[in-house]
Amino acid sequence: MNPRNVGSELSKRLLALSALTGAITGVGVAAFEWVTRDQIFERILGLPLPAQALFPLVGLALTAVALATVGRGATAATSDDYIRNFHERGRPLDLKPLPARLLGGLATLGTGGALGFEGPSLYLGASVGTLLDRLRPRRSARGRADSKVLMVAGAAAGVAAIFKAPATGAIFALESPYRDDNARRMLLPALLAAATGYLSAVTLLGTEPLFSVEGTPPFDLRELGGAVVLGLLCGVGARLFAWIIGWAKSMAATQAGWVRVLVAGGVMAALVVVSDLLFDEPLATGSGYRTLEWVTEPGHALPLVAALFTIRLFATTATVGGGGVGGLFVPLVIAGAVLGDAMSVVVDDRTTLFPLIGVAAFLGAGYRTPLAGVVFVAETTGRPGFVVPGLIASVASQLVMGSVSVSKYQIAGRAGHLERRLRLPVTSALDADVLAVPADADLASFHEHHLLARRQLDVPVVDANRYLGMLTVGAVGQVPREEWSERSAGEMADTHWPVGRLTWALEDAVRAMNEHEVETLPIVDDGQFVGVVTMSGLLHLDEILDSGEARPGPGTP
Structure with missing residues (x-):
C-alpha cells in the first residue's frame, strides 16, 4: 500500500477515535455533574446552615479516604496530572487513580468544596482518550509520536462538556501545557472531540449558558x-x-x-x-x-x-x-x-x-x-x-x-x-552493555577481543567494575607489538579522559566530548563504571526513542 494512503487511513482512524473520545467523555461528564451538583450539592444547600458549614469537612475526609484506599495513595491532582503527563514522552497517563479521583471529586464538590468541576472532567476525558489510544495501531514512528493526541482530545472534550463551550475546551487543552505556547498537530482532533463532547453533554443537560448577560457592552x-x-x-x-x-x-x-x-x-x-x-x-x-x-x-x-x-x-x-x-x-x-x-x-x-x-x-x-x-x-x-x-x-x-x-x-x-533531545537525561543514550577491558588484561587481549572482534577504538578500563581510565588504539599503537603481552591495560589507561555522571543531561555529555575532542564518554557513578555515551549513539537517538528501545540506566528514577 502507498505510504500516503496508510498515513491518510491512520489520520481518519485518529479523527474517528477523537470523535468517539468526545462522545464518551460528554456522557461521563454529564453524569458526573448531574450526580454531584443536582443530586448532592443542591440538596445540601437546602439543609440548615450548621449542616452546610460542616459538610465541606465531611467531603474532604471522604476524599482523603477514597484517595488512600481506592487510589492506593493517589494525589488529588487532575489538571496538573494532565499537564505533567503531556510532557512525559512515551509514558501514557496513569489510569489507575481515575476511580479514586472521580470519587474524591464527587465528595469534594458535592459537599461544597470551592473548586471547579472542570478538573475531574478534564481528567476523565484525558483518561478516556488514553484508553482509546491503546486500541489504535502503531504502524509508523509518526503514530508513536502522536500518542498524546487522544489524551489532549479527551481533555478538550471534558472542558467543553462541563462549560458547554467547545472552542474553550479545545483551546484550553492545547494552551494549558505551556506558559507561552500551545501544543501542535493536535488541533483537529481536539476540536472534533470538543464538539462531540459538547453535543453529548447538552443533549443530556440542555444548552442553558453559564452566564446570563443582557445588552451589548459599551465600547469607547x-x-x-x-x-x-x-x-x-x-x-x-x-x-x-x-x-x-x-x-x-x-x-x-x-x-x-x-x-x-x-x-x-x-x-x-x-x-x-x-x-x-x-x-x-x-x-x-x-x-x-x-x-x-x-x-x-x-x-x-x-x-x-x-x-x-x-x-x-x-x-x-x-x-x-x-x-x-x-x-x-x-x-x-x-x-x-x-x-x-x-x-x-x-x-x-x-x-x-x-x-x-x-x-x-x-x-x-x-x-x-x-x-x-x-x-x-x-x-x-x-x-x-x-x-x-x-x-x-x-x-x-x-x-x-x-x-x-x-x-x-x-x-x-x-x-x-535538537534542543529537546539535549535536555534528555544522559541515560537516554547510555550503552550499558559495552565490553570493558580488565585492568590486568594485556594489550594483545585488547587488540583481539576489542579492536578486531568489536571494532572498539576507545575502551573503558576497569578493576572489579571500578573505573580506572580509557585505553585507546592510539596509545596501544605507540607500544611495539612484541611488548603487547607484557604491558597491561591498567598501566596504559588514560586517567585524564573526561568522565560523565548519571545526573548529567545529554547536553553536558556533548559539551564534554567536544571540549576534549573525544567520541566516547564513560559514565561513572560513585567511582563505578556504568556505561558509555558515544557520538554515533547520539546520532541514532531518534530511532532508539521512537522504537521504544531506550532503556533507563542505573540510577534513573
Whole structure:
C-alpha cells in the first residue's frame, strides 16, 4: 500500500477515535455533574446552615479516604496530572487513580468544596482518550509520536462538556501545557472531540449558558482604558493567587491527612458562616456559580466586594490545602469576576462589562491561557462584544505574570527538536552493555577481543567494575607489538579522559566530548563504571526513542 494512503487511513482512524473520545467523555461528564451538583450539592444547600458549614469537612475526609484506599495513595491532582503527563514522552497517563479521583471529586464538590468541576472532567476525558489510544495501531514512528493526541482530545472534550463551550475546551487543552505556547498537530482532533463532547453533554443537560448577560457592552476609550487597568490588577491578583495555591498544594502534600482535613474543614465552616452573615447565603461553598450571579447584579458596595474576593480566595485555598479534588479554572473565573465587579463600583459602571473582562484576564493570567480566557467569556455569554476589551485586559495581565502559573508543570514553550533531545537525561543514550577491558588484561587481549572482534577504538578500563581510565588504539599503537603481552591495560589507561555522571543531561555529555575532542564518554557513578555515551549513539537517538528501545540506566528514577 502507498505510504500516503496508510498515513491518510491512520489520520481518519485518529479523527474517528477523537470523535468517539468526545462522545464518551460528554456522557461521563454529564453524569458526573448531574450526580454531584443536582443530586448532592443542591440538596445540601437546602439543609440548615450548621449542616452546610460542616459538610465541606465531611467531603474532604471522604476524599482523603477514597484517595488512600481506592487510589492506593493517589494525589488529588487532575489538571496538573494532565499537564505533567503531556510532557512525559512515551509514558501514557496513569489510569489507575481515575476511580479514586472521580470519587474524591464527587465528595469534594458535592459537599461544597470551592473548586471547579472542570478538573475531574478534564481528567476523565484525558483518561478516556488514553484508553482509546491503546486500541489504535502503531504502524509508523509518526503514530508513536502522536500518542498524546487522544489524551489532549479527551481533555478538550471534558472542558467543553462541563462549560458547554467547545472552542474553550479545545483551546484550553492545547494552551494549558505551556506558559507561552500551545501544543501542535493536535488541533483537529481536539476540536472534533470538543464538539462531540459538547453535543453529548447538552443533549443530556440542555444548552442553558453559564452566564446570563443582557445588552451589548459599551465600547469607547474609557472602557478600553479601564480594561488595561483591570488587566494589570488581574495580573497582580493572579500572581498572588498562584503563590497562595502553590503554598496550599505543598501543605496538602506534606501534612498528615487528618490534620489538613480538620484545619481546612474548620476554615471552610467559618467562611460559610461569615459569608451567610454578609450575603444572606453561604457563597463560600460550591464552584462559584452563585457568586457569579451575585456579581452580575449592580449596586454593590466596594467593601462587600472585597470581602467576597477574600472569602472565595480563602475557601479555595482551604479546599486545596485540605486535599480536595477539583479544578482551578472556575476559582480563577470567580476571582476575576469579583475583581471586575470592584472596578465597576470604582468607575460607577452598572453593566457586566468589567466583571466579564476580569474573568478573561484573571483566568488567562492564572493558567497562562489568554486565548482560552477570552473565548470562554465570548462562548459562555454569547456576546462577542466582550472580545476586544477582554483581549486587551488579557495581554496586560500576561505582562504582569512573568513565569508564574497555578501549575508548576507548565513549561515556557515548545523546544526545537535538537534542543529537546539535549535536555534528555544522559541515560537516554547510555550503552550499558559495552565490553570493558580488565585492568590486568594485556594489550594483545585488547587488540583481539576489542579492536578486531568489536571494532572498539576507545575502551573503558576497569578493576572489579571500578573505573580506572580509557585505553585507546592510539596509545596501544605507540607500544611495539612484541611488548603487547607484557604491558597491561591498567598501566596504559588514560586517567585524564573526561568522565560523565548519571545526573548529567545529554547536553553536558556533548559539551564534554567536544571540549576534549573525544567520541566516547564513560559514565561513572560513585567511582563505578556504568556505561558509555558515544557520538554515533547520539546520532541514532531518534530511532532508539521512537522504537521504544531506550532503556533507563542505573540510577534513573
